[in-house]
Amino acid sequence: MAQEGAGGKGKPHxxxxxxxxxxxxxxxxxxxxxxxARGFAVTVVNTEAVHDQTARALGVDPARYDVFADARASASPETMDVRYELVSDGLPVGFDRSLHHDEFMGALLKAFSGNVEEVLRRVVVxxxxxxxVTDTFFVWPATLARKLGITYVSFWTEPALIFNLYYHVHLLTKNGHFGCDEPRKDTITYIPGVPAIEPHELMSYLQETDTTSVVHRIIFKAFEEARGADYVLCNTVEELEPSTIAALRAEKPFYAVGPIFPAGxxxxxxxxxxxxxSDCSSWLDAQPAGSVLYISFGSYAHVxxxxxxxxxxxxxxxxxxxxWVMRPDIVSSDDPDPxxxxxxxxxxxxxxxxxWCCQVEVLSxxxxxxxxxxxxxxxxxxSVWAGVPMLCFPLxxxxxxxxxxxVREWRVGVPIGDRGTVFTDEVRMRIEGVMSGKEGEELRQAVKKVRATLEAAAAPDGSSQRSFNEFIEELTRRCGGR
Structure with missing residues (x-):
């Protein structure tokens, strides 16, 4: 029977x-x-630290802040049945997780699951x-779901290609491209659904020879757990990664449901x-069309x-x-003006x-x-959705x-150097090429085509929407919803 206590009669939770x-x-x-919006009662479990930082960013009291209040106010109770729970990640709220990355990851590896289990035992009626429904990078979901007798949906926030590479890391190890003192440098051609990939195109953690770090332990354990998932949702589009997604579907129910953006x-x-x-709109309004280079290195990695x-x-x-978005800890919390x-x-x-800024507003x-x-x-x-070509400096x-x-597959961006080998002259040349050269025009035309693919997938009859519909129908059946 569907859960009454989680948000109404007949609703799956x-x-x-x-x-x-x-x-x-x-x-x-x-x-x-x-x-x-599709009829589920939803309980969102967030960490106290993320909640605290989000509330303080808005200038409101974390103890009084309900993150879903505005969303509930703008929708009917039937379509916005969302509860909100907070849990400790195992560290004090004020702990500097950016400066002490390994301690933060260690807490996620060891302390977090017990705190989540306490919440689940209370909210699962x-x-x-x-x-x-949890991020694939958690190290406990399949084990905890089995213990509680509930279905596990693994949510992958990155491309299917990357899920596939991690899922088949045993093949990289077996063939000497990972997990040895001197990994092979030749092209990798044996991963299902990936015709060829170069070792330098692997994720940074699969390019390292020391595989004992806390992040490696998290990755290995997370993908052990992923094998126990009942379903995998991926924030990608089938038309952009068809062979990879087909290979993953041969392993388990895998749904490409991207791009997942805020409404509108x-x-x-x-x-x-x-x-x-920061509100950048007035400054942007004063600039000529297509003249501004937006620069941001994201929320997590350092340069x-x-x-x-x-x-x-x-x-x-x-x-x-x-x-330029210059996150205060982009080099280090100890160096706020780098x-x-x-x-x-x-x-x-x-x-x-x-x-910091609202990136979707700026890119648009x-x-x-x-x-x-x-x-x-x-x-x-x-960036693709906004039709903006990229200059790529991965960290x-x-x-x-x-x-x-x-760069290689969609041709909607250009590379800029690499870690430790990025130089002023190349940066200048690449910027000039993208912002004012023929190269920039070609990139803009290419971005339009990929954007059209994303838009088509997200449309009511598009591949991502169909995939999400299939997932909802299957999950609703499984969880006894109406």
């Missing part, structure tokens, strides 16, 4: 656990809203009517930003001061107008530096003509593999 990193918070929040590709009704967003200075030199030398001395004075009148603005990005998957999808994890998709 989805418990959605948020992975506590900005790039994961955004898509999982909007997935939760989609589930509510009818196990047969309940599903657990605008500022979300539910706050998902962990930093206060070195030397890399930042080389990029800043190239930006200045290019003469381009720019809007730009070169004199940079601000040299760029007066053509540049704006802000600590007519004055923005290029995006110098770390290639996080949210940023890639948002960590999936971003190197995302660059392959952007």
């Amino acid at each position: 989805a418990v959605v656990v948020v992975y506590p990193l900005q790039g994961h918070v955004i898509p999982v929040t909007h997935l939760a809203l989609r589930l509510a 009818d196990p047969a009517a309940t599903c657990l 590709f605008a500022r979300s009704a539910v706050a998902t930003s962990m930093w206060a967003e 070195t001061k030397q890399e930042l200075h080389e990029i800043a030199g190239g930006v200045l030398a290019s003469g381009a107008r720019f809007l 730009l070169p001395e004199g940079f601000a004075a040299a760029s007066v009148g053509r540049g704006l530096v802000v600590p 603005h007519a004055s923005v003509g290029g995006f110098l990005t770390h290639c996080g998957w949210n940023s890639v999808l948002e 960590l994890t999936d971003q190197f593999t995302n660059r392959r998709l952007v």
